Amino acid sequence: MRTLIRLTVTAAASLLLTMSGTTPGNAAPAGVTAHCTGSGCAGKSPASTGCDHHARTVRRSTEIGPLMELRYSSTCRAAWVRITHARGGDRIEARNKGGACRRKSCYAATVAPGRSSAYTAMVNDKGIKAWGCLHRRNGNVSCTEAY
Template sequence: MSPLLRKLATGASACALAASGLLMASSPASAATSCLGSTCTGKDPSTTTCQNDARTVKTASWGVELRYSPSCRAAWARKTSGASFDTDIKVANSQGASYSAYYGGNGTVFTRMVNDLDITAQACERREFGYSCTDWY
């Protein structure tokens, strides 16, 4: 190979390598994972793709929400600011899986997820003087 061709080949390789590095750096890597039904049980919804299509499907009288992701077929409880009471929130499904979280009266708190694939789920809030729960969904 002639010195001129060698330099051109080396230069072309360097350009290709640099371009591939720029291409890789420009596509953001998602830290979110996906799950479905029972594989979502116990996972944090904020670290999954489940949060992307989640919607509030039920709300109890004290404000605890039952959140549901159609793509993941999973549910969790969420409480947002505005309450003046410390409270515990809980999500449970009809197969007995449940997760709780403490809400201190400000910000947003949510539980881990439970399977909601072909079963139902409910969110509850407990205060010193009783419970307030959503309907089953």
Template sequence: MKRIVGALLATTALLGGGILAAAPASAATSCYGSSCNGLDPSRTTCANDARTVVIGNGSGNIQLRYSPSCRAAWARLQTSRGAGTIEVNNDRGNRYTASVPKSGSVNVYTRMVNDKGVTSNAIYTYNGGKSWDSTPRY
């Protein structure tokens, strides 16, 4: 019993003194390339270094977001002009969509696609499919 108590006290002293420290959660990526297909970017480390790499030029505000550490991409719509869908796809056939519930919806995004060694783009379709916006491939 004394050995167990002594070990616990030593461990507590080491932890309290800052000798043992856990690595930060963001130190490692939670997925990479094809292992990111279908994952929610907000539930991974990919959102930490994400940047908007291209935006649409049409009637909406669609963006293609990209994480260099994860080599993954997803579509994000900052402000919608109407109910519809957004999509991200890559040239390997991976594709994910998200519903845009109404005009004025903000920060709607899709799940991720692999963007390692391939190109991807984002598409926003609304007004019953009569209006759309898309990004160039990246």
């Protein structure tokens, strides 16, 4: 009986944590420090630099289909694009300057075959605006508002 109660309590606690979004895999570790700031983050991964901790979505796509999000880290002063519910071959870009996609002003990622999500490297968002674009396999392009 004691084992059954322990299993029930453990299962209930796990369910509550999962529903609240605070599972150990989702929680940002306390005291995480970022490894870059502003232009020093350009081209780097938000996950490997710690910039993804405490980041927030500041813009979303308004198109029906894949969810494209412009993510921003106030600690790193950098932005990147994340896409979910996409198809292999869809391409996303994080931009912070007009014109052609150039190094340090634009980073792209393509959703791999069999996958449905991806994210770009970061662009500097310190004192300048950034935005994201989605290039669908069918040729359609949609972009977020700048932030």
